[in-house]
Amino acid sequence: MxxxxxxxxxxxxxxxxxxxxxxxxxxxxxxxxxxxxxxxxxxxxxxxxxxxxxxxxxxxxxxxxxxxxxxxxxxxxxxxxxxxxxxxxxxxxLPPAAAAGPAVVRVASQNLRAGNPDPAATVGAVADAGADLIGLQEVDDDDRVGAALDRRYPHRAAVSTVGLWSRWPIRESRGVDTGLGWDRALRAVVAAPRGDLVVYVVHLGSARAGQTATRDETLTALAAAVRADPAPRLVVLGDLNTASTDRVFAPLVRLLHDAQAEAGQGFGFTWPAQLPVTRPDHVLYRGLTPTAAGVLHTPDSDHRAVTAGFRW
The missing domain is CATH 1.20.58 (Methane Monooxygenase Hydroxylase; Chain G, domain 1)
Known part of the structure; x- marks a missing residue:
């Protein structure tokens, strides 16, 4: 046969x-x-x-x-x-192995999108989620954003198009040079209930197909700033224009932990907002214990917001 x-x-x-x-x-x-x-x-x-x-x-x-x-x-x-x-x-x-107990501080980060037709609606949704600290990028309408946030967040620090709104006093703040030629990042010291917390709000250089050199340089500069910072408790909030799986992210991985990886579930994609396929927005930290991390779909922005809770 x-x-x-x-x-x-x-x-x-x-x-x-x-x-x-x-x-x-x-x-x-x-x-x-x-x-x-x-x-x-x-x-x-x-x-x-x-x-x-x-x-x-x-x-x-x-x-x-x-x-x-x-x-x-x-x-x-x-x-x-x-x-x-x-x-x-x-x-x-897998279910996150987050620490038990309530968060001492809850943070959020949102890229508002330049030209956002209703930034007040965007930041209002972030505030309604219960954050104590809100880091914003691409802020081009301070008046409407301030009107939406200032009552609940009476303390503010801003540099260029990034800003931090806080429920608690901000002891000091300054711009951070990431090599763009102007400051598009800030460092603030927040007087949180259990001690000072250093917060960076960052918007790194843009990345396009075939054009990542500026983004890579700004990420290296941010890593250098964090490495030199003596603060025992530190959080980085922002649009870093790269995913944590990107090889250029390695300098920050060696210095900081990723709240989504430690206390979230899933990849936490944030961009584009309607059907996200990557995560350029991050909450990174050291000296804290994460209790939760997530993503919030907000109106009128092309990015979703990222959130996290911490205790110490």
């Missing part, structure tokens, strides 16, 4: 069709595991790093293709990128 697989019968044809799916599955697994090896030429490596969590969407698509081809070989191959993705990012979906 002639073996159908050798003679090109139905089973053999299915196996050959499954080879393409298996090859794609192997390539996806290699990219997931080795995305940092992609050369960062014109920001290509950073882009791949940033979208790597989304590459997991390829797993069900490949599994469907393998099922349609009725190829056991392809289905087995698809298990490889699935295992790699789970090893890298599956932990983000």
């Amino acid at each position: 002639v073996d159908e697989r050798v003679a090109g019968g139905p089973e053999g044809r299915r196996d050959r069709r499954g080879l393409l799916v298996a090859a794609l599955a192997g390539a996806l697994a290699a990219l997931l595991a080795g995305h940092r090896a992609v050369p960062n030429v014109h920001g290509l490596g950073s882009l791949v790093d940033s979208v790597t969590p989304l590459l997991g969407l390829g797993v069900p698509l490949l599994a469907l293709a393998a099922a349609l081809r009725r190829s056991r070989r392809a289905l087995l191959a698809v298990a490889l990128p699935a295992v790699v993705w789970l090893a890298l990012y599956g932990g983000a979906w």
Whole structure:
């Protein structure tokens, strides 16, 4: 009897069709595991790093293709990128191991979007979530923002288009040079109920396809400022224009913890607001214990807000 697989019968044809799916599955697994090896030429490596969590969407698509081809070989191959993705990012979906007890301080960060038609509505939604400290970026209408926040947050520090609104007194504040040629970051010392808390509100340089040099330089400058800061308790709020999976984020990873990674659930994507696929907005910290972290969909901005609670 002639073996159908050798003679090109139905089973053999299915196996050959499954080879393409298996090859794609192997390539996806290699990219997931080795995305940092992609050369960062014109920001290509950073882009791949940033979208790597989304590459997991390829797993069900490949599994469907393998099922349609009725190829056991392809289905087995698809298990490889699935295992790699789970090893890298599956932990983000586990229940957070946040500290028990109420937060002593609750913070939020929101990029308002330049030209926001109703910034008061945006910041009002953030305030209604119960933050004690609100860091804002792309503030171009101080009057409307102030009118919405000043009653609940009587203490304010601002530099250029970034600002901090606080329920508690701000002892001092100053601009922080991140290499843009003007200050688009600030450092403030907040007199929180259990002691001083240093807060940075930051908007780093923009990143575009093939143009990440300015963003990379500003991130390096921010890391240098944080490294030199002696404050025992410190929080960074802001739009850093990069995801925590990006290789250029490494200098901050070595200095600070990520509230979403430690006390949130899921990736916490924030941009674009209607259907977010990445997280340029962050709450980073040291010297504190996170109790919660999340994302808030606010009106009229192209970014969602990020929130976190801490105790010490």
